[in-house]
Amino acid sequence: xxxxxxxxxxxxxxxxxxxxxxxxxxxxxxxxxxxxxxxxxxxxxxxxxxxxxxxxxxxxxxxxxxxxxxxxxxxxxxxxxxxxxxxxxxxxxxxxxxxxxxxxxxxxxxxxxxxxxxxxxxxxxxxxxxxxxxxxxxxxxxxxxxxxxxxxxxxxxxxxxxxxxxxxxxxxxxxxxxxxxxxxxxxxxxxxxxxxxxxxxxxxxxxxxxxxxxxxxxxxxxxxxxxxxxxxxxxxxxxxxxxxxxxxxxxxxxxxxxxxxxxxxxxxxxxxxxxxxxxxxxx
Amino acid sequence: xxxxxxxxxxxxxxxxxxxxxxxxxxxxxxxxxxxxxxxxxxxxxxxxxxxxxxxxxxxxxxxxxxxxxxxxxxxxxxxxxxxxxxxxxxxxxxxxxxxxxxxxxxxxxxxxxxxxxxxxxxxxxxxxxxxxxxxxxxxxxxxxxxxxxxxxxxxxxxxxxxxxxxxxxxxxxxxxxxxxxxxxxxxxxxxxxxxxxxxxxxxxxxxxxxxxxxxxxxxxxxxxxxxxxxxxxxxxxxxxxxxxxxxxxxxxxxxxxxxxxxxxxxxxxxxxxxxxxxxxxxxxxxxxxxxxxxxxxxxxxxxxxxxxxxxxxxxxxxxx
Numbered sequence: 349x350x351x352x353x354x355x356x357x358x359x360x361x362x363x364x365x366x367x368x369x370x371x372x373x374x375x376x377x378x379x380x381x382x383x384x385x386x387x388x389x390x391x392x393x394x395x396x397x398x399x400x401x402x403x404x405x406x407x408x409x410x411x412x413x414x415x416x417x418x419x420x421x422x423x424x425x426x427x428x429x430x431x432x433x434x435x436x437x438x439x440x441x442x443x444x445x446x447x448x449x450x451x452x453x454x455x456x457x458x459x460x461x462x463x464x465x466x467x468x469x470x471x472x473x474x475x476x477x478x479x480x481x482x483x484x485x486x487x488x489x490x491x492x493x494x495x496x497x498x499x500x501x502x503x504x505x506x507x508x509x510x511x512x513x514x515x516x517x518x519x520x521x522x523x524x525x526x527x528x529x530x531x532x533x534x535x536x537x538x539x540x541x542x543x544x545x546x547x548x549x550x551x552x553x554x555x556x557x558x559x560x561x562x563x564x565x566x567x568x569x570x571x572x573x574x575x576x577x578x579x580x581x582x583x584x585x586x587x588x589x590x591x592x593x594x595x596x597x598x599x600x601x602x603x604x605x606x607x608x609x610x611x612x613x614x615x616x617x618x619x620x621x622x623x624x625x626x627x628x629x630x631x
Numbered sequence: 632x633x634x635x636x637x638x639x640x641x642x643x644x645x646x647x648x649x650x651x652x653x654x655x656x657x658x659x660x661x662x663x664x665x666x667x668x669x670x671x672x673x674x675x676x677x678x679x680x681x682x683x684x685x686x687x688x689x690x691x692x693x694x695x696x697x698x699x700x701x702x703x704x705x706x707x708x709x710x711x712x713x714x715x716x717x718x719x720x721x722x723x724x725x726x727x728x729x730x731x732x733x734x735x736x737x738x739x740x741x742x743x744x745x746x747x748x749x750x751x752x753x754x755x756x757x758x759x760x761x762x763x764x765x766x767x768x769x770x771x772x773x774x775x776x777x778x779x780x781x782x783x784x785x786x787x788x789x790x791x792x793x794x795x796x797x798x799x800x801x802x803x804x805x806x807x808x809x810x811x812x813x814x815x816x817x818x819x820x821x822x823x824x825x826x827x828x829x830x831x832x833x834x835x836x837x838x839x840x841x842x843x844x845x846x847x848x849x850x851x852x853x854x855x856x857x858x859x860x861x862x863x864x865x866x867x868x869x870x871x872x873x874x875x876x877x878x879x880x881x882x883x884x885x886x887x888x889x890x891x892x893x894x895x896x897x898x899x900x901x902x903x904x905x906x907x908x909x910x911x912x913x914x915x916x917x918x919x920x921x922x923x924x925x926x927x928x929x930x931x932x933x934x935x936x937x938x939x940x941x942x943x944x945x946x947x948x949x950x951x
Binding site: 389392393394395396397398399400417422423424427430452454455456457458459460461462464467469471472475499500501502503504537538539567568570 | 648649650651652653654655656657658659661662663665666669670695696697698700701702703705707708709711712715716719720752753754755756757758759796797798799800801824825885888889
């Protein structure tokens with residue numbers, strides 16, 4: 349179900365994250381890219397060069413918004429000023445859907461600028477879902493929530509992460525941005541089978557997929573987005589495609605960013621991989 | 632954005648995590664504990680502090696709400712987040728304040744901004760605003776920058792003005808036709824919100840140009856949630872002599888979305904400052920000329936030249 353209510357009934361292919369070091373190359377060379385994902389907060393500004401670049405990109409490319417700071421899982425209420433700015437940007441980009449993370453990151457008006465894991469309880473799921481619903485109603489655009497990679501689990505949790513994700517998206521009636529790399533990273537950090545995760549989320553709600561690279565440390569994996577996608581993640585991506593269909597996919601590369609061509613080649617690899625997987629499934 | 636008022640349990644006491652999370656209030660308590668742990672500065676070896684706010688063992692505090700696994704203790708798992716927080720915010724200010732860093736020195740800069748963020752954690756969803764209370768902090772705690780406190784404050788103001796000029800709001804420009812029929816005695820002009828007027832005691836503009844020339848590899852950081860290494864006090868480079876004391880009047884602005892800073896004569900600065908205060912064009916000019924100690928200036932011609940220039944730069948906007 350590639351086109352579904354959660355991605356605005358679109359059929360996008362493989363996209364690339366729009367990053368500052370690539371602006372000049374993209375605007376000058378106009379490479380063929382199916383769509384760009386932008387970090388919403390980088391463009392929720394009042395003026396200046398960020399918006400000028402964005403407008404130039406919008407003249408030639410399709411853009412999807414991805415946020416890092418709504419913090420659906422924070423105990424505090426939604427930040428109305430944040431939402432107001434986000435809605436202004438939604439109108440500018442005409443994003444067919446937008447995404448943010450199933451996480452928390454602020455408390456009492458203080459911000460950690462991180463994507464912190466949630467305690468997986470029913471009460472927290474209800475609270476989070478209410479906020480997602482309210483945000484979607486206000487923004488008037490489908491919302492997908494992304495599973496984050498994590499390095500810690502809480503004693504208070506009452507269910508698995510994929511059960512929590514499923515509970516939240518069903519209560520909120522929203523989409524999922526399925527980050528395959530994050531599932532892999534968390535599975536290694538928390539000793540679960542990543543395929544249990546993939547197999548047990550509501551596949552019809554997946555509006556988009558993320559793939560990325562990560563780093564291996566002695567005792568844990570870190571979601572660094574500074575490498576090409578690693579083999580186990582490609583395998584999981586293939587499995588995810590069989591479960592959810594030809595879903596829009598974004599290749600993330602956010603740190604130690606190489607040349608545009610290198611990132612583009614990795615996206616083309618993903619495109620080819622996706623076509624092969626879907627052809628195999630069809631056969 | 633107005634931050635909500637921190638409560639006692641968030642700042643003054645030693646919060647502990649609830650055992651069960653059955654309500655948003657209990658969720659808030661858990662998040663207060665975790666945020667408090669993240670906001671605590673790292674040890675000199677980039678590790679999490681061994682003792683909690685109340686002096687109890689951090690191992691015990693972390694174990695109350697974080698599960699261990701077969702490779703990492705509760706403490707070690709929480710420490711990953713503590714480190715990531717500090718690596719991210721320190722890296723951000725390292726990139727945004729190269730001038731201040733050059734004035735106080737790399738190692739002291741790290742200690743200074745750690746103290747700053749400990750006192751004033753981020754109150755905005757965007758890292759762009761991370762330095763929004765740095766000037767205030769430097770005034771409150773001058774020992775961090777002594778004996779160059781005044782120079783450091785000038786630089787912090789100058790570098791924050793660049794953040795504002797980069798992506799701050801702009802108002803609708805004033806076209807010549809808009810003001811043609813208005814007498815200078817009644818005309819009031821707004822200044823673009825992205826424009827900062829700075830009265831400085833040091834030529835921090837020249838100093839920053841020299842610093843940036845030395846550090847041509849410094850790029851504006853982008854919001855990213857992926858960090859894996861500690862920000863380092865980067866390689867020692869040839870020291871640049873701090874500027875001498877001199878009065879400088881500076882406009883920090885953007886033109887065609889490029890960042891610029893422009894030196895102003897005192898009278899020009901005084902006119903713009905008065906306009907920004909809401910004075911009429913006539914009063915602003917009269918006030919500046921009367922207070923000027925310069926003679927043999929053709930003030931009408933000089934003022935016309937300034938206004939033509941400022942208008943061409945798009946500095947004037949309609950008053951809201």
